Amino acid sequence: MPTDEQQLSSSTNSLKRKRESHKKSTDSAEASTKRANYYLRTRRKKLRSLVSIESSPSKKSNKYLVLSGIILIGFIVFVWKNEQFRDELKHVAMNQFQMYLHGRENYCDEPFEHWHIANVLQHRIIGQETVLESIDQALEQHESITALAFIGTQGVGKTLTLNLIQEHFQWHLNIQQYIWSLIQSPEKQLDYLLRIINGLTTCGQNGIFIDSIPIKHVETIAAFNAKLFAHAKENNIKLVVIYAFQTNNPIIASQPVPIDGVKSIIFRQFDSNDIHNCITMESERLKITLPPAQLNDLLEDIDAKRHGCKHVASRIARQDIQDF
The missing domain is CATH 1.10.8 (Helicase, Ruva Protein; domain 3)
Known part of the structure; x- marks a missing residue:
């Protein structure tokens, strides 16, 4: 059996261990509290720094916004009062738009390249030297409206000439092509041709090419041509129009086409x-x-x-x- 001294010593040691354990838990709690407080202080500092960073640029951005508004208003007033600068600015903007839409600057106002068409015809059309000279002269003198009527027998180059001019017409989006039908009535075809007139534009030149017209329907074409000319003159529309007439009669093929304002181009008959x-x-x-x-x-x-x-x-x- 343990003596009284041993029991007293055991109790004392047990009490010391409890005190030390309590002290350690207290120290651990205090350390945790210190760490939590440090974390909170650090978070508050970061939040304050973020608020200060965000608030300072807003003040600067407001200043820049006001300054930009003043500059913009001054520029608008300058453009409004300076007519020459306004026209130049509009011209530059229009050229950029034409470059984006058509791939070429000054698309609407560029000159008619009749010499390019003349070179192509010279290399592809045979036996019609007089015809080529007449076409080149007519296109060279072209200003606002030029209308040509090709007349001749079969196989002398009328359709080929028309197709080559159409193919090398520089305003490709302004081309209207029609091949005369032997099935539909002249009245219906005239209605269709009159609808073409509404699609003409003031941007660049317009090209209207009508092929394979029987010579007996010349009056229908004359009616269309009169309305076409009136519409073009009234709306300041520039156009080149070519009619290709068909006939097997060499006598008729050697005579001018009776249409007002239209120059007849007579293709000679071929030989061996x-x-x-x-x-x-x-x-x-x-x-x-x-x-x-x-x-x-x-x-x-x-x-x-x-x-x-x-x-x-x-x-x-x-x-x-x-x-x-």
Whole structure:
């Protein structure tokens, strides 16, 4: 059995351990409290710094906003009073818009490049030197309205000439093309053509190309042309219009088309020499070499006065397929 002294010593040691344990828990609690207070102080400092940072730029931004407003108002007043500067600014803005929309500056006001069309026709049209000179002269003198009427028998280059002018017309978005129908009545086709007039624009030149018109419908075209001219003059619209008439009568094909304000371009009838030149040109274009025997067969088979060069390309291609 433990003595009284041992019991007293055990009790004393137990009491010391409890005191030390209590002290440690107290110290731990105080440390936790200190850390929490430090964390709160740090957070408050950060929040105050953020508030000060956000508030200072707002004051600066307000100053900049007021200054920008004053400058803008001054610029508006300057533009309003300076008419020359306002016109120049409008011109620059319009050029930038045309560059974005059409890919070219000054799209609406650029000059008509008639020389480019003349060069193309010179290299593609055969046997119609007088016609090419008349077309070049008419386009060179073009200012606001130029109307041409192509007349001639089949296969003499009317449609090809019209298509080449249309293809190289520099205002591509302003092109109106129509091929005369042998099925619809002239009245319905006139109604359609009159609707074309409403689509004309004052930006650049307008091109109207009407092909394969039977010569018997010349009065219908004359009625359309009169309304077209009136509308163009009233609205300051610039245009080039070309009518291609068809006839198998060589006498009618050699006479001017009776339409007011329209210049007639008469295509001469072809002969065997023209057909030979046509075959040579089309063979080179198609990259086909014809033997002399086949060339002679084509020359004998093609009626120059009746068909001209109308089907030369297709016949050359057919000869090449047969040989293959």
